[in-house]
Amino acid sequence: AQSVTQPDIHITVSEGASLELRCNYSYGATPYLFWYVQSPGQGLQLLLKYFSGDTLVQGIKGFEAEFKRSQSSFNLRKPSVHWSDAAEYFCAVAVLILTGGGNKLTFGTGTQLKVEL
Amino acid sequence: EAGVAQSPRYKIIEKRQSVAFWCNPISGHATLYWYQQILGQGPKLLIQFQNNGVVDDSQLPKDRFSAERLKGVDSTLKIQPAKLEDSAVYLCASSRDRGDEQFFGPGTRLTVL
Secondary structure (H helix, E strand, C coil), X not given: CCEEECCCCEEEXXXXXXXXXXXXXXXXXXXXXXEEEECCCCCEEEEEEECCCCCEEECHHHCEEEEEHHHCEEEEEECCCCHHHCEEEEEEEEEECCCXXXXXXXXXXXXXXXXXX | CCCCEEECCEEEEXXXXXXXXXXXXXXXXXXXEEEEECCCCCCEEXXXXXXXXXXXXXXXXXXXXXXXXXXXXXXXXXXXXXXXXXXXXXXXXXXXXXXXCCEECCCEEXXXX
C-alpha cells in the first residue's frame, strides 16, 4: 500500500534562512507527488506538484521540490524563509483509483514550520 | 472565482448526537471529495464523488457516516451517531475532473464531547 512519511513533526528556522522539509514515499508505480500548505483555520493550498519530466519542480511562493526516485524522496526547499511561511506543510502522493477512475491523495502527517524573527 | 464553501465552520456536540456538514464546490467542478483530518495527522479521504455518483468510499465508516451529492453540486456529510473519535476537521475539496488539482475549503472543526 502507498504511504508518505514526513519525519520532522516540527521545524524552527530563522527568517531569511534556508529551509528543507523532508518527504519519503512508498508506491509501486510512478508517483504523482504534491506539497500542500495549511495555515491556521484555512484549507490546504497546493504549493507544487510533480507528474513527470524535470525532477526539479518550481512552485508558488518561492518554493521548489526535487524528486529523487533512487531515494523515494520529494523534499521541499526554499532559499530564504519569510515569517509568513509559518504554517503546516503536507506531502502527498496520488494513487490511481482502478474501479472508478481518477486518483486519490494519501497525505503524510505534516511538518509544522515555525519562523523565528 | 469563488472557492469551496463549507458550513458550519465549528460544531460542538455530545457523543451519540447527529451532525451534518455542508459543502458547495467551485462552480463547474465535477469531482467532490470529503476528507477527515484528525489532530496531528494528515487528511484522510472519506469519499469521492464524480458528479452525483460515488467513485470511492472505501474509507468511509458506513455504519455511522453517510454522504450525498444529489444534484451533482452541493454535498452533505452526516455522522449518526457521533463518537468521541470523530473529533476532527472535515475538509471538502473539489476538482474540475478526476485527476485534476484539488481545491480545498476551510473545513469544519467538529468536537465531540
